[in-house]
Amino acid sequence: MRIENIALEDIDLTSPDWDDFVFTYPLETGLLLESIRAVELQQPIVVAAFEQKYKIVIGVRRLLAGQELGWKKIPALVHRHETREKLLWLSLQEKVGGRALNAMEKSRVLQRFAILWHGDIDRLQKEICPLLDIPPTIEAVETFLFFKEFSEKHQDDLAGGKLTPQHAELLRPLRPEDRRVAADKLFGEHRVSLQEAREMVDNVSSLAARDGVRVQDIFERPQVQELFVNESATPRQRASQLRTYLQHERFPRLSETEEKFAKLAEPLAQHKINVRPPRFFEGNELTITVRAGEAGEIGEAITAMQEATKRSLWKKLFALLEGGS
Amino acid sequence: MPEGITTNDMKLFHPEIIFLERRARDYPMAQEILARLSNIPVQEIDSYQNMAAQEFGINRRIATEKRSLILAVKEGELVKQVERDLFRPTPNEYYIIHSHGCPFDCEYCFLYDYLAHQRPTIFVNLPELLQRIQEIIAAPYADAAPPMSASHLEARLFFHAGEFSDALAYDHLTNLSQPLVELFAPHKHARLEMRTKSDYVENLFGLNHNGQTVISWTFNPHEIAERIEHQTASLDERIRAARRVQDAGYWVGLRFDPIVWYPDWQTGYREMIEKIFSTLDPKKTSDISLGMFRATPGLRRVIQQRVRQSWLLAGEAVQCEDKKYRYFKPIRLEMYRAILGWIRAYAPNVNVELCMEAPEVEAKVMK
Numbered sequence: 001m002r003i004e005n006i007a008l009e010d011i012d013l014t015s016p017d018w019d020d021f022v023f024t025y026p027l028e029t030g031l032l033l034e035s036i037r038a039v040e041l042q043q044p045i046v047v048a049a050f051e052q053k054y055k056i057v058i059g060v061r062r063l064l065a066g067q068e069l070g071w072k073k074i075p076a077l078v079h080r081h082e083t084r085e086k087l088l089w090l091s092l093q094e095k096v097g098g099r100a101l102n103a104m105e106k107s108r109v110l111q112r113f114a115i116l117w118h119g120d121i122d123r124l125q126k127e128i129c130p131l132l133d134i135p136p137t138i139e140a141v142e143t144f145l146f147f148k149e150f151s152e153k154h155q156d157d158l159a160g161g162k163l164t165p166q167h168a169e170l171l172r173p174l175r176p177e178d179r180r181v182a183a184d185k186l187f188g189e190h191r192v193s194l195q196e197a198r199e200m201v202d203n204v205s206s207l208a209a210r211d212g213v214r215v216q217d218i219f220e221r222p223q224v225q226e227l228f229v230n231e232s233a234t235p236r237q238r239a240s241q242l243r244t245y246l247q248h249e250r251f252p253r254l255s256e257t258e259e260k261f262a263k264l265a266e267p268l269a270q271h272k273i274n275v276r277p278p279r280f281f282e283g284n285e286l287t288i289t290v291r292a293g294e295a296g297e298i299g300e301a302i303t304a305m306q307e308a309t310k311r312s313l314w315k316k317l318f319a320l321l322e323g324g325s
Numbered sequence: 326m327p328e329g330i331t332t333n334d335m336k337l338f339h340p341e342i343i344f345l346e347r348r349a350r351d352y353p354m355a356q357e358i359l360a361r362l363s364n365i366p367v368q369e370i371d372s373y374q375n376m377a378a379q380e381f382g383i384n385r386r387i388a389t390e391k392r393s394l395i396l397a398v399k400e401g402e403l404v405k406q407v408e409r410d411l412f413r414p415t416p417n418e419y420y421i422i423h424s425h426g427c428p429f430d431c432e433y434c435f436l437y438d439y440l441a442h443q444r445p446t447i448f449v450n451l452p453e454l455l456q457r458i459q460e461i462i463a464a465p466y467a468d469a470a471p472p473m474s475a476s477h478l479e480a481r482l483f484f485h486a487g488e489f490s491d492a493l494a495y496d497h498l499t500n501l502s503q504p505l506v507e508l509f510a511p512h513k514h515a516r517l518e519m520r521t522k523s524d525y526v527e528n529l530f531g532l533n534h535n536g537q538t539v540i541s542w543t544f545n546p547h548e549i550a551e552r553i554e555h556q557t558a559s560l561d562e563r564i565r566a567a568r569r570v571q572d573a574g575y576w577v578g579l580r581f582d583p584i585v586w587y588p589d590w591q592t593g594y595r596e597m598i599e600k601i602f603s604t605l606d607p608k609k610t611s612d613i614s615l616g617m618f619r620a621t622p623g624l625r626r627v628i629q630q631r632v633r634q635s636w637l638l639a640g641e642a643v644q645c646e647d648k649k650y651r652y653f654k655p656i657r658l659e660m661y662r663a664i665l666g667w668i669r670a671y672a673p674n675v676n677v678e679l680c681m682e683a684p685e686v687e688a689k690v691m692k
Contacts, residue, residue, distance in 0.1 A: 114381075119380070119381055120379070121379045121380070121381065122379050138379075138381075138386075141381075142381060142382070145381070172630070173629045173630060173633055174633065175633055202629075202638075205629075205633070205634060205638070206634075206638045206639055208634050209634035209635060209636060209638055209639040210588065210639035210640075212588070250641070251641050251643075251653070252641070253641055253653050253655055253656060254641055254643065254653045257653075257655065279643075279644075280643035280644065280645070280653065280654075281653070281654055281655075282643065282645045282646055282651075282654060282683065283646065283683075283685075284685050322685065322689060323654045323655040323657075323658040323659075323686075323689065
């Protein structure tokens with residue numbers, strides 16, 4: 001195969017399927033443009049000859065840089081009479097042999113092969129997942145395919161690592177129109193941990209289910225809007241306040257019980273007596289911890305506990321464990 | 326609602342394709358089912374085990390799987406002793422594993438987190454199954470733990486036919502109810518429970534059951550049945566079927582399990598109970614069980630993936646000691662007490678029990 005100088009106008013860059021063999025995302029030419037300006041093109045692109053035009057297989061950013069630089073022709077290795085599958089493999093092998101693929105590029109690889117193989121999940125798991133360093137499971141494949149439904153901004157965030165695939169996956173159960181709002185509000189300014197993110201997405205979608213509204217409507221509530229216009233708070237603080245708000249709204253009875261418990265136990269805390277309920281008030285035992293730095297403090301704690309007995313404080317705390325109020 | 330699912334228009338299960346295990350081919354039950362479904366294409370397979378549909382999207386996978394039927398030979402235990410759980414000792418109860426999976430699609434079903442695939446699978450090695458039940462019935466049982474309920478029978482051994490599948494969902498194909506009911510009829514110390522959400526009860530009539538079989542229905546308000554229990558008989562259809570069965574002399578069990586919190590649950594459950602007891606005779610009701618919706622983390626994830634904004638996830642569910650999610654305890658107590666109160670207005674003497682519930686909750690509800 002020899003290198004040919006082909007006209008840029010003969011390479012398809014406009015039809016809906018011009019990027020059939022392209023996995024690169026995003027298609028920015030920035031630094032590459034400067035490099036080509038400085039030392040010229042060091043490597044030919046690879047194209048495939050189709051009926052009317054050539055299609056780019058390898059080197060899409062070099063091609064776009066050439067276009068920006070106003071070239072009329074570009075050196076290219078031209079494949080003729082190759083199957084689509086062979087061309088996809090060629091493009092993929094070149095890609096995985098270089099830098100690590102970002103999440104959107106992995107998504108594109110899976111999309112292209114899923115179309116080619118008519119959704120043969122088994123083959124995608126066995127042949128493609130190992131090359132992309134993705135677990136060979138249906139769930140993982142579906143997660144990466146799901147990214148194509150994201151807005152351009154969030155696809156950029158995924159490609160740039162601002163949004164992790166694990167965070168993005170959490171948005172899948174939401175309605176498409178809710179995903180954008182949820183991603184912006186929940187992960188937009190401050191990246192919360194995956195566990196926090198899961199809790200927030202769970203809470204907001206459950207709230208929407210309970211109240212019969214859209215997720216977007218939850219974010220449009222005045223209390224939530226206020227959080228986002230509060231300029232005195234940092235993005236981290238805003239995320240934390242939102243998390244607390246959602247938790248409180250989602251679990252009103254639990255929150256109320258927790259508050260009652262904390263209020264009742266507060267006088268004991270002054271005597272270094274920490275009283276904790278079982279997790280979520282499931283179970284029937286309190287955990288009581290006494291801290292003391294000297295013998296006298298132990299006597300004080302015992303007196304405080306006896307006082308608590310006289311004031312029926314323990315009964316009230318145990319009543320909360322038993323579902324009382 | 327999962328995409329592509331229509332609801333509460335129960336039709337008898339009629340698969341689009343049958344997968345036949347080679348070793349199952351010569352069993353009489355397989356032959357009978359194939360004869361009843363003679364117009365359905367049949368594909369031979371080696372094993373029922375690895376039959377998950379290879380399709381994108383959990384709802385599409387489940388829908389595809391539930392349109393098929395596997396005829397197989399059960400590997401391993403045909404009758405399984407109920408395992409002890411966090412809340413009680415090993416009970417003297419057994420699950421009869423006549424099938425796996427179910428043509429119905431109840432979004433809360435634990436089988437979505439338990440089975441590797443959801444293809445309805447009928448085990449055709451009936452002679453071995455009946456033999457195994459006979460062995461257990463014939464074995465000494467005096468030392469076993471006391472049964473959960475025996476309010477109306479002398480039974481000490483309890484067999485459930487609706488754990489890994491609905492007990493009657495395939496009965497139009499298998500007529501399994503006949504040998505099971507007749508097997509239990511002469512044994513005063515053994516009780517069979519066939520739990521269902523179907524209204525196909527035709528095969529039960531004319532059998533000599535001798536009062537040893539309880540046909541039980543899971544009931545939920547029609548809003549829940551409509552939104553969450555797809556392909557099942559409607560609330561009214563279940564009640565009518567239960568009445569027919571009572572009229573045929575069977576005991577009927579009422580299973581309010583899972584009870585689901587939703588915004589208007591008080592009205593829904595109160596009206597449902599009124600409706601049930603306006604048709605059913607409490608004196609022919611064997612027992613009633615109440616169980617609050619609970620979900621393993623795995624099942625919760627399946628529900629999240631399948632249904633956007635499901636009512637199943639709307640209640641205040643917290644993770645309990647056994648890792649399952651249940652409603653916050655005061656909510657459970659409130660719901661149990663309310664529902665028990667409505668039941669007691671119609672059926673003051675019927676034995677009521679809670680399922681899979683913490684002892685302190687049970688004690689507070691039942692005091």
